[in-house]
Amino acid sequence: MAPEGVDAVLLLPHFATLDESPYAPVSLNALNEDQIDWTAVDEVRADPALMGRLSAPSQSVDHAALRAREGAVAREAYSRFLKSGGARAEAFAAFEAANAAWLGEYAEFMALSSLIGKPVLEWTGREVKDARADPSFAERAAVRRWSQWHASVQLKAALDEVHAAGGKVLFDIPMFRAKNSVDAWKRPRLFADLRTRNPGIINAWIHEDWKDLALWRWSELRKDGYAAALEPYRRWLDFGFDGARVDALHFAWRFGNGQLASGDEPGEEYAAALAKVLSERGAFPLAEAFEGKDADARRLGFVTVGGDWKKVSSHDDPRSPDFLGRYFAARREPSSGASAKFVAYTLGDEWRDPFPVKEMSGGVSRWRWRIPLPTDADYANRARSDARPQLRALKAMRDGDVWTAEASLKTAFAAAADTFVKRDGKSVQIWAAAMDWFLEEWGRDTFISLPGLLLSTGRFQDAKAVLRRFAAFEKGGLIPNRIAGDHSEYNTADGPMWYVQALKSYAEASGDWAFADEMAPVVRRIMAAYETGASYERYGRENRIFMDSDGLIVTPAQATWMDADPEGRDKPVTPRNGKAVELNALWYANLRFLAAVEARAGNAQTAASRHALADRVKTSFNEKFYFRTEDNRRAWGGTGGALRDVVGGDAHGGAIRPNMLFAVSRGGDLLSAERRAEVVLAATRDLLTRMGPRTLSPRDSHYRATYDTSKPPLEKDQAYHQGTVWPWLMGAYAEALAQVRRDMGWDLERIAAETRAVITPLAEALVSRAEGSLPEVYDGGEHDPALRAFSLDDPAGLAPLLRRPGPAQNPGGTRSQAWSVGEVLRTLFGQRRSK
Numbered sequence: 001m002a003p004e005g006v007d008a009v010l011l012l013p014h015f016a017t018l019d020e021s022p023y024a025p026v027s028l029n030a031l032n033e034d035q036i037d038w039t040a041v042d043e044v045r046a047d048p049a050l051m052g053r054l055s056a057p058s059q060s061v062d063h064a065a066l067r068a069r070e071g072a073v074a075r076e077a078y079s080r081f082l083k084s085g086g087a088r089a090e091a092f093a094a095f096e097a098a099n100a101a102w103l104g105e106y107a108e109f110m111a112l113s114s115l116i117g118k119p120v121l122e123w124t125g126r127e128v129k130d131a132r133a134d135p136s137f138a139e140r141a142a143v144r145r146w147s148q149w150h151a152s153v154q155l156k157a158a159l160d161e162v163h164a165a166g167g168k169v170l171f172d173i174p175m176f177r178a179k180n181s182v183d184a185w186k187r188p189r190l191f192a193d194l195r196t197r198n199p200g201i202i203n204a205w206i207h208e209d210w211k212d213l214a215l216w217r218w219s220e221l222r223k224d225g226y227a228a229a230l231e232p233y234r235r236w237l238d239f240g241f242d243g244a245r246v247d248a249l250h251f252a253w254r255f256g257n258g259q260l261a262s263g264d265e266p267g268e269e270y271a272a273a274l275a276k277v278l279s280e281r282g283a284f285p286l287a288e289a290f291e292g293k294d295a296d297a298r299r300l301g302f303v304t305v306g307g308d309w310k311k312v313s314s315h316d317d318p319r320s321p322d323f324l325g326r327y328f329a330a331r332r333e334p335s336s337g338a339s340a341k342f343v344a345y346t347l348g349d350e351w352r353d354p355f356p357v358k359e360m361s362g363g364v365s366r367w368r369w370r371i372p373l374p375t376d377a378d379y380a381n382r383a384r385s386d387a388r389p390q391l392r393a394l395k396a397m398r399d400g401d402v403w404t405a406e407a408s409l410k411t412a413f414a415a416a417a418d419t420f421v422k423r424d425g426k427s428v429q430i431w432a433a434a435m436d437w438f439l440e441e442w443g444r445d446t447f448i449s450l451p452g453l454l455l456s457t458g459r460f461q462d463a464k465a466v467l468r469r470f471a472a473f474e475k476g477g478l479i480p481n482r483i484a485g486d487h488s489e490y491n492t493a494d495g496p497m498w499y500v501q502a503l504k505s506y507a508e509a510s511g512d513w514a515f516a517d518e519m520a521p522v523v524r525r526i527m528a529a530y531e532t533g534a535s536y537e538r539y540g541r542e543n544r545i546f547m548d549s550d551g552l553i554v555t556p557a558q559a560t561w562m563d564a565d566p567e568g569r570d571k572p573v574t575p576r577n578g579k580a581v582e583l584n585a586l587w588y589a590n591l592r593f594l595a596a597v598e599a600r601a602g603n604a605q606t607a608a609s610r611h612a613l614a615d616r617v618k619t620s621f622n623e624k625f626y627f628r629t630e631d632n633r634r635a636w637g638g639t640g641g642a643l644r645d646v647v648g649g650d651a652h653g654g655a656i657r658p659n660m661l662f663a664v665s666r667g668g669d670l671l672s673a674e675r676r677a678e679v680v681l682a683a684t685r686d687l688l689t690r691m692g693p694r695t696l697s698p699r700d701s702h703y704r705a706t707y708d709t710s711k712p713p714l715e716k717d718q719a720y721h722q723g724t725v726w727p728w729l730m731g732a733y734a735e736a737l738a739q740v741r742r743d744m745g746w747d748l749e750r751i752a753a754e755t756r757a758v759i760t761p762l763a764e765a766l767v768s769r770a771e772g773s774l775p776e777v778y779d780g781g782e783h784d785p786a787l788r789a790f791s792l793d794d795p796a797g798l799a800p801l802l803r804r805p806g807p808a809q810n811p812g813g814t815r816s817q818a819w820s821v822g823e824v825l826r827t828l829f830g831q832r833r834s835k
């Protein structure tokens with residue numbers, strides 16, 4: 001359990017019971033024999049026939065059958081033990097002598113109970129006498145004593161193992177005693193009224209009347225210093241436990257509020273006596289204390305459940321979909337710092353068993369326990385929401401390095417990726433978001449997300465299904481921006497370019513070039529349409545996409561991913577009409593890809609023509625987009641070189657934006673090594689934050705440092721692409737930086753370490769959020785002086801700078817965005833290669 005962040009174990013009542021309630025034990029000194037591992041007992045292990053008799057017919061717990069099955073094995077094993085003698089016989093005799101004060105009473109009680117067959121309060125003197133005279137009585141009692149020896153040995157071994165692993169173990173003791181118990185039989189004077197009075201609370205909100213438990217007569221307990229209530233604590237702490245959870249300590253006081261009370265509760269007197277027992281042994285003093293008594297308990301040194309102790313209980317199963325929300329909500333609650341927070345999880349509790357874990361039946365609280373198994377019909381479904389990998393990664397992060405839990409981190413990312421993949425009949429879809437809005441298929445988002453969400457997780461068939469689905473909607477060389485049935489929207493110029501890139505990524509990752517050949521007609525239609533001209537209708541007008549004489553693609557306003565248009569008023573904040581830098585970088589890369597597809601198909605002449613056009617694009621791109629200014633040189637050093645965001649259209653086309661990174665990350669040989677380095681240096685010094693690149697340089701007069709999701713569109717959209725950070729862009733930045741490092745001669749291991757450092761803040765963000773995902777955006781925030789002074793020539797690279805905390809950046813937009821997760825997943829773990 002340690003890898004999951006567990007350093008302390010709370011052992012719920014481990015005492016012997018007659019029924020199924022662990023809070024109604026027959027003795028607080030005796031251990032539950034249902035939990036003995038009989039396969040570890042010498043006499044059983046030596047006989048395969050006995051071992052075979054321990055097998056259960058089903059995984060569901062049937063206590064009566066379990067006790068009959070294991071009881072018969074125990075009796076047979078004990079008869080063989082009596083014949084063995086030696087060191088084990090001496091060890092058992094020593095155990096009996098050391099525990100004589102309680103062991104004899106317990107064994108006698110259990111033997112009588114099995115023979116009489118009804119609760120102790122209904123025993124008559126005649127029935128007890130007849131039971132003692134039964135020929136099996138002595139053997140029944142002896143087997144109970146022998147079973148307790150094995151239970152004690154196995155529990156001690158378990159404690160030793162936890163301690164050896166650096167853990168601690170607490171035990172849990174019920175406040176009250178069972179009416180059907182050794183105490184009720186031997187010491188009835190200690191109870192207020194065994195037959196009619198019960199502890200509990202009954203008021204307008206709570207109806208708990210624990211009929212199988214008995215109220216203390218506190219005045220009688222006081223006469224010998226509360227020994228009957230305190231001795232079990234002494235015993236188990238001396239046995240080797242590290243602390244205790246005191247169940248329902250508030251019942252030591254008479255607090256009213258519908259309490260079913262004894263009438264002579266001692267309150268602080270008993271609580272102080274118990275605190276002393278724990279303090280003398282250096283034990284951890286955890287107490288359940290409500291109804292305003294948590295403050296009283298804390299004054300005595302207890303750490304309380306209630307008050308500001310934050311608790312996520314076993315009812316918040318880590319496999320349930322809302323567990324992380326509850327866990328992080330508890331973590332966010334204010335705390336005095338005087339107490340702690342914990343996650344308690346009980347195996348089997350609330351695990352959709354065919355019967356309830358706890359129920360009241362015949363006035364008795366009945367419990368059933370079972371460990372969930374992979375063979376359960378719903379196991380796979382529950383595992384889809386399993387929070388444990390994320391918790392392991394979160395613990396690793398808090399311990400100083402999230403990458404010590406790399407496997408768990410990857411599982412957490414894969415789980416996040418799965419939330420965006422939807423099935424509708426036979427179709428596979430990628431939704432742009434998993435909550436809030438954009439809960440549908442958006443073309444651009446789908447193709448950017450696909451390599452990370454599907455290829456990095458090995459879901460190649462799903463990737464093919466998604467690509468085929470969108471291909472069916474291709475119209476006039478355009479791919480939908482949004483699939484909306486008969487009214488799909490085609491208002492995207494970069495979406496078709498990203499479609500071709502997604503197909504290229506699939507073929508490279510899977511090795512399935514036959515599928516690329518199958519989709520080649522779609523790719524040809526897209527590329528031909530961009531060359532000769534394509535259009536879509538919006539705002540009552542035709543919007544044209546076409547290739548200019550220089551080979552570069554011209555697009556209308558609001559046709560790229562930076563398409564914010566407050567309230568749909570046809571007034572985009574960043575129109576980007578003209579020749580957009582990333583679209584033309586993708587155009588170039590896709591021409592080279594199509595040339596390779598044509599060459600594979602044996603179309604050498606067509607392949608040559610595609611390469612020739614790509615060569616023209618490369619020349620024009622470098623002539624039109626690359627620029628240097630003195631102002632930029634002063635800002636980030638070097639030559640001051642960068643790429644314009646848009647050429648020949650948008651009046652703000654010279655803005656420093658992250659879109660230029662795609663010329664490096666996707667462009668291949670589009671830029672020279674020198675220019676690739678200039679682009680990355682500019683992006684690092686002007687745009688980079690720990691959560692991704694800003695969408696605009698802070699030096700720009702249009703820069704907005706904060707994106708407030710709660711504001712109306714007319715206000716917040718002014719910041720949406722004017723400085724706001726988009727995590728998905730970190731994929732392009734990391735890929736571009738890696739390319740520059742290769743140009744500089746760095747080895748693969750060194751490059752991988754820097755890439756990991758670049759992405760680590762986002763990895764930590766995912767495991768630190770209740771959604772277990774990444775949001776759409778973050779604030780651009782203040783400029784970080786450390787990043788602003790970064791030099792590509794620094795041999796340490798970016799890693800040392802990113803390990804330091806940077807300016808605050810609040811998340812915004814959707815809480816769980818597909819391309820944020822997809823691009824980080826792709827960058828961190830690559831695209832899995834098909835076998």
